Amino acid sequence: MQSKAVYLKSRPAGKPVAANFELVDVEVGEPGEGQILVENIYMSVDPYMRGRMREAWGPGDSLMGGAIGRVISSGASGIKEGDFVSHGMGWRQHVVVDAATAGVVDPALAPLSSYLGVMGMPGLTAYGGLLVTGEYKDGESVFVSAASGAVGSVVGQIARIKGSREVIGSAGSDAKVAMLTEEFGFSHGFNYKTSDPLEELRKGAPKGIDIYFENVGGPQLEAALTHMRPYGRIPICGMIAHYNDGDSMTPGPRNLTETIYKFVTLRGFVVSAFAEHEGQFRQDMGGWIRSGDLKYHETISEGIENAPTAFMGLFEGANEGKMLVRLAADPTL
Amino acid sequence: MQSKAVYLKSRPAGKPVAANFELVDVEVGEPGEGQILVENIYMSVDPYMRGRMREAWGPGDSLMGGAIGRVISSGASGIKEGDFVSHGMGWRQHVVVDAATAGVVDPALAPLSSYLGVMGMPGLTAYGGLLVTGEYKDGESVFVSAASGAVGSVVGQIARIKGSREVIGSAGSDAKVAMLTEEFGFSHGFNYKTSDPLEELRKGAPKGIDIYFENVGGPQLEAALTHMRPYGRIPICGMIAHYNDGDSMTPGPRNLTETIYKFVTLRGFVVSAFAEHEGQFRQDMGGWIRSGDLKYHETISEGIENAPTAFMGLFEGANEGKMLVRLAADPTL
Numbered sequence: 001m002q003s004k005a006v007y008l009k010s011r012p013a014g015k016p017v018a019a020n021f022e023l024v025d026v027e028v029g030e031p032g033e034g035q036i037l038v039e040n041i042y043m044s045v046d047p048y049m050r051g052r053m054r055e056a057w058g059p060g061d062s063l064m065g066g067a068i069g070r071v072i073s074s075g076a077s078g079i080k081e082g083d084f085v086s087h088g089m090g091w092r093q094h095v096v097v098d099a100a101t102a103g104v105v106d107p108a109l110a111p112l113s114s115y116l117g118v119m120g121m122p123g124l125t126a127y128g129g130l131l132v133t134g135e136y137k138d139g140e141s142v143f144v145s146a147a148s149g150a151v152g153s154v155v156g157q158i159a160r161i162k163g164s165r166e167v168i169g170s171a172g173s174d175a176k177v178a179m180l181t182e183e184f185g186f187s188h189g190f191n192y193k194t195s196d197p198l199e200e201l202r203k204g205a206p207k208g209i210d211i212y213f214e215n216v217g218g219p220q221l222e223a224a225l226t227h228m229r230p231y232g233r234i235p236i237c238g239m240i241a242h243y244n245d246g247d248s249m250t251p252g253p254r255n256l257t258e259t260i261y262k263f264v265t266l267r268g269f270v271v272s273a274f275a276e277h278e279g280q281f282r283q284d285m286g287g288w289i290r291s292g293d294l295k296y297h298e299t300i301s302e303g304i305e306n307a308p309t310a311f312m313g314l315f316e317g318a319n320e321g322k323m324l325v326r327l328a329a330d331p332t333l
Numbered sequence: 334m335q336s337k338a339v340y341l342k343s344r345p346a347g348k349p350v351a352a353n354f355e356l357v358d359v360e361v362g363e364p365g366e367g368q369i370l371v372e373n374i375y376m377s378v379d380p381y382m383r384g385r386m387r388e389a390w391g392p393g394d395s396l397m398g399g400a401i402g403r404v405i406s407s408g409a410s411g412i413k414e415g416d417f418v419s420h421g422m423g424w425r426q427h428v429v430v431d432a433a434t435a436g437v438v439d440p441a442l443a444p445l446s447s448y449l450g451v452m453g454m455p456g457l458t459a460y461g462g463l464l465v466t467g468e469y470k471d472g473e474s475v476f477v478s479a480a481s482g483a484v485g486s487v488v489g490q491i492a493r494i495k496g497s498r499e500v501i502g503s504a505g506s507d508a509k510v511a512m513l514t515e516e517f518g519f520s521h522g523f524n525y526k527t528s529d530p531l532e533e534l535r536k537g538a539p540k541g542i543d544i545y546f547e548n549v550g551g552p553q554l555e556a557a558l559t560h561m562r563p564y565g566r567i568p569i570c571g572m573i574a575h576y577n578d579g580d581s582m583t584p585g586p587r588n589l590t591e592t593i594y595k596f597v598t599l600r601g602f603v604v605s606a607f608a609e610h611e612g613q614f615r616q617d618m619g620g621w622i623r624s625g626d627l628k629y630h631e632t633i634s635e636g637i638e639n640a641p642t643a644f645m646g647l648f649e650g651a652n653e654g655k656m657l658v659r660l661a662a663d664p665t666l
Contacts (some may be wrong), residue, residue, distance in 0.1 A: 217589065236592050252585030256550065259569050259601025266599040268592025 003028045005092035006307050008061050011053055020053075021308035028094045031075040031305045036085065036099050038069035040327045042300075043090030044116040045311040052291060063091035068105065069114050070331065079104060082330075086115050093304055093327055100111030107332040109286035117322035118154055118296045119285055121271050125237065126154035127281045133235040133267050140210035141166040143201060145192070145220045148176040150296075150322055151178070151237060153184050157294045160185045168204035170197065170220060183295055192216075197223035213237060214266075217252075225258040234266040254303050297321025338425035339640050341390050342547060348648050349383060354641035359395075361427045364408040366474045369418065369432050371402035374659045375422030375633075377449040378644040396424035399449050401438065403664065412437060417665075419448050426637055426660050440665040442619045448461055450483050450655035451629045452618055454604050458570060459487035460614045461607030466568040466600055467525040473543035474499040474562070476534060478525070478553045481509040483629075484570060486517050488546045489658075490627045493518045501537035503530065503553060505650055512653075525549075530556035546570060550585070558591040567599040630654025 002025060009022040023057035031037045044066040057063060067090035071083045076099030079085065087102040089095040105115045110254040117123065129151075130136050144157040147169025159167045164206065170192040179187035188204030192199070197220045201209060205227070214236045223261045224234065274281070288294035299319040301310040307325045314323055335358060342355040362551045364370045377399040385596045390396060400423035404416045409432030412418065421433040422428040438448045450456060462484070463469045475492040479485045480502025502513040503525040513522035521537030523530070534542060538560070545557035547569045557567065591597065607614070622625035632652040633642040638659045647656055 164569075221589075236589065252587050252589050254585050255556075256569065256585050256599070259599065261603055262601060263603075263606065264601050266589070266592065268590075268595065268597050270594055270596075273596060 001028050001094060002026075003092065003094040004029065005062055005306055006304065008053060008057050008059060008063055010059050011057075012050070014309070016050065016053070016312050018308055018312070023305055024169065026092065029096060031073055031096050034076050034099055035096050036074045036079050036102060037072045037094065037096050038067075038085060038089075038102075039072050039094055040067045040069040040090060040092065041084075041330050042113045042116055043067040043307065043325050045314060045323050045325065046305065047097050047314055049311065050315075052103050064088055065090040066116050066120065067327075068081075068112050069095075070328075074099075084112060086120065091304075091307060093115055096258060106282075106286075109282060110289045111325075112330055112332055113298055113300070113322075113324055114289065114296065116324060117150055117298065118289065118294065119282065121153050122150035122322070123285055124274055124278060124281050125271045126151045126213075127158060127285065128277055129235040129237050129269060129273065130155050130158055130211065132274055132277060133269045134211045134213065134233050136162065136164075136211055138163045139165050141168075141205040141208065142211045142213065143168040143170075143205070143209045143224055144213040145170045146215035147171050147180055147184075147186065147189065149215070152213070153180075153296065153321075156180065156186050156296070157184050157288075159211075159291050160187075166205040166209070168201060170200070170207070187207060192220060193315050198226055201227040208232075211235070222253045222255055225253055225255050225264070228258060228262055230262045230264075232262060232264045234264065236266055236268040301325045303327070334361050334427060335359075336425060337637050339396050339637065341386060341392060341394050341396055343392050344386055344390075345383070346415075349386070349641075349645050351641055351645070353386075354644075356638055359425065359628040362429060364406055364429050367409050367432055368429050369407045369409050369412050369435060370427065370429050371400075371420065371435070371642055372405050372427055373402040373417060373423060373425065374417075374663050375401045375402075375446050375449055376400040376637075376640065376658045376660055377453075378640065378647060378658065379655050380647050382644065383648075397421055397445045398423040399454060400428075400660075401426075401445050401448050402428075403661075407432075417445060419453060424637075424640060442615070442621050445663055445665055446631055446633070446655075446657055446659075447622070447629065449657060450631060451487055451622065451627065452615065453481035455655060456656055457607050457611060457614050458485050458604045459484045459546075460491060460618065461604065461610055462568045462570050463488050463491055463544070466602045467544045467546065467566050469495065469497075469544055471496045472498050474501075474538040474539070474541065475544045475546065476495070476501040476503075476542045476557055477546040477548065478503045479548035480504055480513050480517075480522065481653070482548070485546070485548055486513075486629065486654065487627070489513065489519050490517050490621075492544075492601040493520075494621060494626050495653060497562075498662060499538040499542075501534060511655070520540070525553055531559055534560040541565075544568070555586045555588055558586055558588050558597065561591065561595055561597050563595045563597075565595060565597045567597065569599055630662065632656050634658045636660070 005026045012020045046102040085102040087097045112121045143154045144152045148171040156167045156169050167186045167190045180186040190200035208229035212234045216312045297320045299326045310325050338359045340355045343354045418435040419438050420430045443452045477485045477488045481504040489500045500519045501521045502519045510522040513519040523533035541562035545567045630653045
């Protein structure tokens with residue numbers, strides 16, 4: 001069948017521009033043994049894709065990324081026509097996917113689009129990072145940086161839902177901080193650009209924090225180490241503050257000795273660590289979404305021809321919450 | 334009775350100097366109910382005491398630390414005159430100790446002085462830090478800094494005894510490095526002052542290290558993070574390099590992001606975490622000492638008046654192995 005896909009025409013120099021992309025007509029074949037033909041409904045655009053355009057993806061390459069679609073025909077056992085699947089072949093309308101790389105998703109549990117956000121990798125990252133790597137116990141005090149983001153906002157809400165005594169979040173603007181406390185139910189929020197992290201932690205959790213969900217590095221990590229309670233845990237999810245360091249690396253925390261007498265653990269992780277927890281995660285998260293306990297934002301562009309614009313918008317702050325493109329009508333809406 | 338003790342005269346600014354200490358005459362009373370009067374034979378000087386001089390101990394305070402002594406008279410059931418005990422009231426010749434805070438030690442099992450070293454807290458620190466906090470599994474590759482010291486030398490030897498594929502140690506002089514490989518049986522040693530830690534780790538363990546037993550911080554911690562294998566562990570035992578930093582703290586590792594995709598754990602600990610392992614530890618360690626598998630050094634100063642000099646020597650590398658002061662003749666020698 002005839003379909004459309006977005007290819008990289010040239011590598012961006014600095015911020016991506018429209019001329020870096022090309023909408024092309026492609027011929028999509030029939031699924032072979034163990035394959036499925038999928039009509040994509042939603043695709044995700046994410047900042048990490050900019051990095052891939054530096055080396056992995058060159059001129060003339062098709063782009064890829066997370067997507068949710070409907071199975072049109074199936075050559076795989078266990079997946080049938082009409083199923084909805086999550087897979088890694090976005091930036092195109094139709095695609096043949098190896099069934100082994102796709103997962104069936106249930107629109108009865110949560111909206112289809114949420115499987116690219118809170119019900120997908122960012123959600124599982126938050127869930128596993130807090131509950132598995134962070135070994136969260138009911139009632140403990142939690143601090144999360146980059147708290148208005150796709151991962152951080154879920155971390156804080158899960159802690160709140162699970163009875164956290166104090167949930168502190170930091171973000172980079174007063175508007176985002178207001179969202180933390182007013183919408184996501186954090187007990188305390190602060191703007192890390194205009195306030196002292198240690199002071200804010202003392203204000204938000206006078207007796208110290210048990211878990212710091214680490215997203216950014218820098219002064220907030222130092223403050224967290226200082227204000228950590230005995231046997232505290234620091235799941236290290238990523239250090240956005242350091243991503244652009246290049247050769248001159250940002251100094252690390254000067255107070256790692258804080259870990260010693262407090263028996264504090266720092267532990268790095270990525271979402272692949274939580275594969276075995278995915279079933280429970282989907283059950284829990286679906287329930288919290290349906291009950292309204294857990295909230296999230298999406299910014300949705302319409303049509304594959306607008307995918308490059310949506311991607312470029314990431315670097316202009318055009319999105320509020322997860323940035324998505326709708327490639328076909330969502331039959332579950 | 335009349336006795337002598339060392340008091341803190343003033344708080345050190347940076348490295349401790351002689352003028353910070355004072356030898357004073359003290360009156361020591363009789364032991365009451367549940368107490369014992371002890372003549373100290375050996376006392377320990379340790380880097381952690383420098384930290385206590387910042388807040389816990391002020392001018393005019395008596396100092397404290399691990400000691401082994403002989404019971405002169407006892408008001409406690411279970412401990413009798415002539416017993417040897419380990420306790421926490423060093424820096425003085427005679428002292429009345431609550432029996433509950435003292436433990437009887439057996440000079441037939443190992444030399445008295447070793448109970449302040451390989452059979453005591455440093456030994457248990459090494460044993461628990463490697464096997465419990467570090468979760469060492471037979472055959473894994475281990476790197477330990479400050480490897481010629483009281484803790485480090487035991488870490489490396491336990492790893493070697495337990496079949497470690499590669500045991501790498503670093504020390505601050507070529508003589509100490511030679512001792513690591515020639516006497517303690519490390520597979521590779523390097524002088525951290527004259528060589529590049531990362532290069533040396535690559536040389537000593539081409540496929541990476543599973544455990545870095547962290548004693549010093551600084552560039553060796555960075556090198557270890559870079560050369561860590563997936564699921565590696567970094568028990569953080571102490572950071573001698575930072576003890577004298579004062580207000581200008583040493584920058585921490587700039588590459589904590591290395592933990593993320595390698596699922597690396599850093600975990601602080603002190604010896605009190607291993608109380609329940611002490612029985613097994615004494616059995617294992619006693620056996621290794623008697624079989625000659627495990628070797629240790631002691632640097633012993635004579636006389637309480639030399640205790641401050643011995644302590645200051647810790648920060649100048651004056652000790653080879655455990656730094657002790659002999660306060661009275663050892664009747665078991």
